[in-house]
Amino acid sequence: MAALHITDIKKRYQALQALGGVSLAIEEGEFFGLLGPNGAGKTTLISIIAGLNRADSGNVTIHGHDVVSDYRAARMKLGVVPQELVFDPFFTVRETLRMQSGYFGLKNNDKWIDEVMANLDLTGKADTNMRALSGGMKRRVLVAQALVHKPPVIVLDEPTAGVDVELRQTLWKFIGRLNREGHTIVLTTHYLEEAQALCNRIAMLKSGKVVALDSTEGLIRHISGSQLVLRLKHGSLPDGLKPLVSHPAELADGNQYTLRVTDYTQVEPILAALREAGVALDDMQLQQADLEDVFIQIMGGAQ
């Protein structure tokens, strides 16, 4: 049974088709990335999963519980860190966390609350009013609130937008630990290097549709391949290699060419072709594509 099963979710806001039939199955224990440009539908999808929004059609189950018809059981299994930095100005950090815990029917949860606070470096602020906290500290509380009931599925909607390096490291250390302990993590972020480092599988969303879905390495390997950058000492690029050049402008000027290669075995024939043509190399680099290249390629291609 998938931790999160999303089946053909459609959502329209008047003229805008926010989600045009999204289906995803996220297995238990995955660290799953949900990427896409602003307006792609990521937050709408998360809101539907969390019951903050209702889909026009389709359904979502969390550990087998439908988020509409069986919402109580579904929400017990889900922790959501919202994108907006919201807080209740009436209460201290500890009161906030105790109450969030109580909403889930948990009594005597102080041991876990203390542990969550310690892991997010909040212990020193436990009795501080929410209003008196810095933005970064409020963000930590927001994360802690999502975790008070130890949900098996944790959704983080751009948790690191505008936060400093220290919090990012603290957060990923703790979330990484939870993931290793079996919690399923769903992350949306604009920091692609973060997604590349953390997620084992990624879906890319564009205009309300899934345009790519694969393991992180798979996406990088299959979609983009690698790049071989050649700088020639003299001579010009043999005609046989010109179709591999990824930036046509390079053919017109200069002596540096970026060639697309799918794997290392292609390198030797390229060098052989250069030798045959009597072209000498000044410099050569083999660059691995990263998630950003994949992202740009997919978002540019899938119109």
Add this chain to the structure above:
Amino acid sequence: MTGFQTLFYKEILRFWKVATQTVTAPILTALLYLLIFGHVLQDHVQVYPGVQYTGFLVPGLVMMSVLQNAFANSSSSLIQSKITGNLVFVLLTPLSHWELFAGYVLAAVVRGLIVGAGVFVVTVWFGHLDFVAPLWILVFALMGAAILATLGLIAGIWAEKFDQLAAFQNFLIVPLTFLAGVFYSIHSLPPFWQAVSHFNPFFYMIDGFRYGFFGQSDVNPLTSLGIVGVFLVVLATLAVRMLRSGYKLRAGSH
């Protein structure tokens, strides 16, 4: 604690932390009404035979405070949470629509009753009161508070901005309370306005409440109880339906 108990406790704590504004201030306001109106009208108006005006005024002011504060609590809590965005913390939880309804309404009832009790304690010394039927006092105070708490919940869900809520309060709640016979008996009104007053549900809450003190009222208290009861059931049904559908709380809900 269960989810409902937590929400109830949170709502109590929310107003208690700012009790100067939510409890003390309305008690002082009611005391001022009593001093001013009592002083001006004491020797000029006799509403019921054998009942002095100040004595008549005390239950009216107590009930007015109960009603207005019950409304203020649920409505301001909802609108503040909506506008600051922290309502999401409640919406993400497994709390059912019944629990949400009970949590918000009961906490608002408690605030209404605390303020009402406070007003009673500071004003009771100014006029002679009998306690002819204490059970009626309690029943009408509870039902009146529950009705206004529910109206506050509905207004808080419906309003998207503070000024919409203020309009609801200033153009509906305040006139209906003031015109419900807090300061006068409707028998002192011309027949037309007497008839109009019978369409104001707030009138029955105050009239029934006052009956508990004096054993005299403009309308039979059983009739008032029936009307107030029906009004409560209708409003509660509406509020629970709004919460169940997610109307204006969960985007895209109908």
